[in-house]
Amino acid sequence: MNSKQINYLKTIVDPKNICTTKEELLVYEYDATLLKGAPEVIVFPETTEQVSRILTYAFQENIPVTTRGAGTNLSGGTIPDQGGIAFVLTKMNKVLEIDFENRVVVVEPGTINQELQDMLTPHGYYYPPDPASMKACTIGGNVGECSGGPRCLKYGVTRDYILGMEMVLSTGEVVVIGSKQQVNPDPLDIVKFMVGSEGTLGVFTKLFLKIKKVSEAKKTMLCTFDSVKDASRTVANIVREGIVPTTLELMDNLLINCAEDFIGLGLDRTADALLLIEVDGLKEELDGQVEVIKKVCEKNNVKGFKIAQSAKEVDQLWTARRTVIGAVARKRPSYSMQDVTVPRNKLPDIVEEIVNISEKYNLPIGVLAHAGDGNLHPLVLFDERNKEEVEKVHEAEFLICKKALSLGGTLSGEHGIGLLKKPFLDQEFAPEVLNLKRKIMLAFDSKNILNPDKILEVGK
Amino acid sequence: MVVNNIVAPEDNKELQVIIRKAISDKEKLLLKENLELNAPVLDEKTVVLDLVNLNKIIELDKDNFTVTVEGGINFLELQTLLAEKGFYFPMDTYASGHASLSYNVLHALPSYSLGEYGNYREYVLGIEAVLFNGDLINIGGKNIKNVSGLDIIGLMIGSQESFGIINNFTLRLLPLPEEKQVVICNFKDIKTAQEAALQLTNKGISPAKLLVVNTSGAQLLENTKITKSPLLIVELEGFKASMQRRVDMLQEIVMPYGAPCLIMTDNTEIKEVWNKFRENQYQLLSKTADLISFSGFYTKLPEMLTELDRELVKHCPAFTIIINSLIGSGMIIPLGKVGSDWHEETSKIMDEYQGKSLDKKSFKEPGMGIVQARLKAAFDPANISFFGGEKV
Numbered sequence A: 001m002n003s004k005q006i007n008y009l010k011t012i013v014d015p016k017n018i019c020t021t022k023e024e025l026l027v028y029e030y031d032a033t034l035l036k037g038a039p040e041v042i043v044f045p046e047t048t049e050q051v052s053r054i055l056t057y058a059f060q061e062n063i064p065v066t067t068r069g070a071g072t073n074l075s076g077g078t079i080p081d082q083g084g085i086a087f088v089l090t091k092m093n094k095v096l097e098i099d100f101e102n103r104v105v106v107v108e109p110g111t112i113n114q115e116l117q118d119m120l121t122p123h124g125y126y127y128p129p130d131p132a133s134m135k136a137c138t139i140g141g142n143v144g145e146c147s148g149g150p151r152c153l154k155y156g157v158t159r160d161y162i163l164g165m166e167m168v169l170s171t172g173e174v175v176v177i178g179s180k181q182q183v184n185p186d187p188l189d190i191v192k193f194m195v196g197s198e199g200t201l202g203v204f205t206k207l208f209l210k211i212k213k214v215s216e217a218k219k220t221m222l223c224t225f226d227s228v229k230d231a232s233r234t235v236a237n238i239v240r241e242g243i244v245p246t247t248l249e250l251m252d253n254l255l256i257n258c259a260e261d262f263i264g265l266g267l268d269r270t271a272d273a274l275l276l277i278e279v280d281g282l283k284e285e286l287d288g289q290v291e292v293i294k295k296v297c298e299k300n301n302v303k304g305f306k307i308a309q310s311a312k313e314v315d316q317l318w319t320a321r322r323t324v325i326g327a328v329a330r331k332r333p334s335y336s337m338q339d340v341t342v343p344r345n346k347l348p349d350i351v352e353e354i355v356n357i358s359e360k361y362n363l364p365i366g367v368l369a370h371a372g373d374g375n376l377h378p379l380v381l382f383d384e385r386n387k388e389e390v391e392k393v394h395e396a397e398f399l400i401c402k403k404a405l406s407l408g409g410t411l412s413g414e415h416g417i418g419l420l421k422k423p424f425l426d427q428e429f430a431p432e433v434l435n436l437k438r439k440i441m442l443a444f445d446s447k448n449i450l451n452p453d454k455i456l457e458v459g460k
Numbered sequence B: 001m002v003v004n005n006i007v008a009p010e011d012n013k014e015l016q017v018i019i020r021k022a023i024s025d026k027e028k029l030l031l032k033e034n035l036e037l038n039a040p041v042l043d044e045k046t047v048v049l050d051l052v053n054l055n056k057i058i059e060l061d062k063d064n065f066t067v068t069v070e071g072g073i074n075f076l077e078l079q080t081l082l083a084e085k086g087f088y089f090p091m092d093t094y095a096s097g098h099a100s101l102s103y104n105v106l107h108a109l110p111s112y113s114l115g116e117y118g119n120y121r122e123y124v125l126g127i128e129a130v131l132f133n134g135d136l137i138n139i140g141g142k143n144i145k146n147v148s149g150l151d152i153i154g155l156m157i158g159s160q161e162s163f164g165i166i167n168n169f170t171l172r173l174l175p176l177p178e179e180k181q182v183v184i185c186n187f188k189d190i191k192t193a194q195e196a197a198l199q200l201t202n203k204g205i206s207p208a209k210l211l212v213v214n215t216s217g218a219q220l221l222e223n224t225k226i227t228k229s230p231l232l233i234v235e236l237e238g239f240k241a242s243m244q245r246r247v248d249m250l251q252e253i254v255m256p257y258g259a260p261c262l263i264m265t266d267n268t269e270i271k272e273v274w275n276k277f278r279e280n281q282y283q284l285l286s287k288t289a290d291l292i293s294f295s296g297f298y299t300k301l302p303e304m305l306t307e308l309d310r311e312l313v314k315h316c317p318a319f320t321i322i323i324n325s326l327i328g329s330g331m332i333i334p335l336g337k338v339g340s341d342w343h344e345e346t347s348k349i350m351d352e353y354q355g356k357s358l359d360k361k362s363f364k365e366p367g368m369g370i371v372q373a374r375l376k377a378a379f380d381p382a383n384i385s386f387f388g389g390e391k392v
Ligand SMILES: Cc1cc2nc3c(=O)[nH]c(=O)nc-3n(C[C@H](O)[C@H](O)[C@H](O)COP(=O)(O)OP(=O)(O)OC[C@H]3O[C@@H](n4cnc5c(N)ncnc54)[C@H](O)[C@@H]3O)c2cc1C
Pocket: A031, A032, A066, A067, A068, A069, A070, A071, A072, A073, A074, A077, A078, A089, A109, A130, A131, A132, A133, A136, A137, A138, A139, A140, A141, A142, A143, A144, A145, A146, A147, A148, A149, A150, A197, A198, A199, A200, A202, A203, A204, A205, A325, A326, A414, A415, A451
C-alpha cells in the first residue's frame, strides 16, 4: 500500500485508530498459530459506517483486508499473509441490547465472549457457545470460525445461536440478514452460512444472538482411567445408553500432568486419561443419569470416579480444563494443535494412531478432546527453533489428519481451515466441491479481497 | 392438471443422468411434492422428479447415533422405523406423512419441535446431492461438528430446489425419550393461551412441542374429548423421574387462567393426536394459495395474535392460526376464499407489532441481490430449477 492510500484511510477513521510503525505491525503478524505474515497497515474501525467506507475503498483499490477479532484462532485465519489491511474489530465491542424476555442479544463483533456471559449470568441466562478461550476471544471471531466449546455436545455450536446480523460486503454495501426473531424469514439460510466463513465473505458489524435459560441443576463428574482406550470407549458407550451429557471432555496423561503442574488440584498424575463429564436438567433427572454413567465407566475399568461436591470444586475442574492449553508451555517452548473430528466410535482408533505417531517421531503429543463430539485437539509439543523438529511436526500432523479422514472424519471440528489446514483440504473434498466453494467465495467477494485465499486458493 | 413428465430415478446415477439431460435440453425441474403443496403451473417440458424409489435405509449406526438413508424415504416412515429401534429423529412437520425427507429438508419445512430441538442443520451431518450443474457431490459424514471450509450443507437446506437435489442423507439421531406426555389446555382466548405459552418457555420445563391454535385450529385434533376453543398444546418428553414435576409446573402456570387441561399419557393416543393434527393441517395447506407464514417477538405475540384473530374475520370468515410458541412463528391458513384485502390487512397488523412475514427474502438488500444471482449461477448455471431461485 502506498502513503496516499494510507492517508486516505486516515480520513475515514480517527488517525489514532491507524497504526503503521514497524513495532505495531509486528504485533499483528501473528495469531495463536506459529504462522506469520505482516500487514501494511492496522485499522481499528469504530462504526459500521467506517467499516463500509474502508471496504468500499479497499474494493476500489484492490487492497487485501484481513478481519480480526482477538486473534486467538488456531488456523492462521487472521495472518495478513498478503499484506494490506489488518482490520481489527476490537473497538466495536458494545453490547447494544439484551432482551431477556425475547431471548435475544445484540452485540458488536468485538464483544468478548466472557464479558457477555458475565452480563447474562446474574439474570439466569447464558449464551451457550463457550470456547475455552472465552476470556479473550470475541463474538465476531466465534462467528467467523463457528466456534464450539465443551458444552456443545448437548447445546450445539455458534451456528445454532446466530439469528441474524448486520454485515458489510466486500463492496462496502451494508446488509442486514436474518432478524432478532427466533426464525430466519428466508428459508435459504445465508445467516447460518456466514457462520464459519472465516472472514472471507463479509465483515460482521452487529450480531443478533439467541440466549438460553440456565438449567436448574447440574452434576459434574471426574473419571480417571488407566488407558486412553478405555476412556474413549466410555465416551461412545455413555451416549449409547441414551444420555446426552452437556460435556464429555478427555485429557491424556501428559495433559493431566501439565494441568496439575499449573494449578495443583490433586488430579491423579498416574492416570492415563481423565474424563470430565457434566449433565444438566431438572434436579430429579440427574441422579439416574449419574448412576448410568458410573456403571458405564465401571464396565470400562474406571480407576477413579468422583462427583464434584461443591460449586468451588466444579469451578476448579473447569479451570483445569480451560487452562491446560496454556499450561503446556511449561513443557516445551512451542506447541501446534490440530482439530480433527472423527465419528465418536472411532476415537480409540485415532487415539491409538496419535500414540504411534508420537513414538515414531519422538515428539510428545498431548491429547485433549471434546470427546463427546469426536473432536480431538492433539497438542504436539516441540521447539520452534529446531528446524528438524519443526519438519517432524508437519509430518506428524499430516499423518494425524490423514488418519482422521480415513476414519470418516473431518479436518476441522471448530477451528476452521485458515492457512494451517489449507494444504490438506483436497484430501477431504473432491475437486468439484472445491470448485463450488471457490465460486461461492467469488459470489460474495468478486475481487477476493476479504481474507484472500484463506480456506482455499481463490485467485482473482 | 395433466402431468406428463414424471420420472422416478432408481439410484443417484440415474438422478444425475436426468439432471444432466435437463441441463442439455433446457428443461425445468422440480420435486413431485410441489404439485400438491405449491400448485405450480407446469408446461410439458417440465420434469417432475419423484424420489419414491430412493427410499432405502443404508445404515443405522448404533454406536454413533446416525442413520444414512436415501432422500426419497417418507419422513414419517423413517421416524417410525427409527423409533422401533430406540432412536429419535425429532424433526416433525405437517408434511411428514406425505413428503420425502429430501423435500422436507430442501424446503426446511417448519418442524413443530423447532426451538427445543434446533433446526435441520443440527441433524443433517452428511449429504450426497446432484447439483443443477450436473455434479454429484458428497459432503460431510458422521461427524457432529464440521467446519471444514464453508457450510455447503447449510446452504442446501432450505434452498427450495434452486441449487440441486439431495438424494442421500446422514442424520444425527438422539436417544428415544424415556417418556412422553401431551397436555392440551382450553383457553378462553388466543391471547391468554399465548401468554401461558410464553411463561412455560421461561420455566425450564423444556417442552418438545408448544403450540397455540385458535378455535378453528382446535378442530385439527378431531378429538371429542377436547372442547373447541383456543388451545395450548404441549408435548413433554424426557426422563420419567422429572415428568410429574414438569406436568405440575405446567398446571401451576395454566391454573390462574382457569384453563382446563386434558393430559394424555398413552403413547398410542399421543401418536393418534399428532397424526390427525398433521394430516388435517396438510390437507388445509394443500387447498390454499393464501397461506401466511409469520414470526413475531414472544412479548408481542399475544396482542398481535388477538388482533389477527379479530380483524381477519372481516376478510375471510374462517381461518386457522397455528403458532409454534417455542420460536414465535406460525401460520394463518384461510379455510375459504379470502377477500382482496386479506394480505394487506395481515401485513398492517404484523407491522404494528414488528411481526415478519416469512415469505420475504432477505436478499431484498441491493448487495445481496448480486450475491444471490452469482450463488445461483454457481449451482445452476443453465437455470434448470423450476423455481429459478425465486420463491414459489
Ligand atoms: C487457549 C485457546 C483455547 C481455545 N479453545 C477453543 C475452544 O474450546 N473451542 C473453539 O472452537 N475454539 C477455541 N479456540 C480457538 C479460538 O479461540 C476461536 O476460534 C475463537 O472463536 C476466535 O475468536 P477471536 O476473537 O480470537 O477471532 P480471530 O482469531 O481474530 O478471528 C477468527 C476468524 O474470524 C474472522 N473474523 C473475526 N471477526 C470477524 C468479523 N467481525 N467479521 C467477519 N469475520 C471475522 C477472522 O477473519 C478469522 O477468520 C481456542 C484458542 C486458544 C488460543
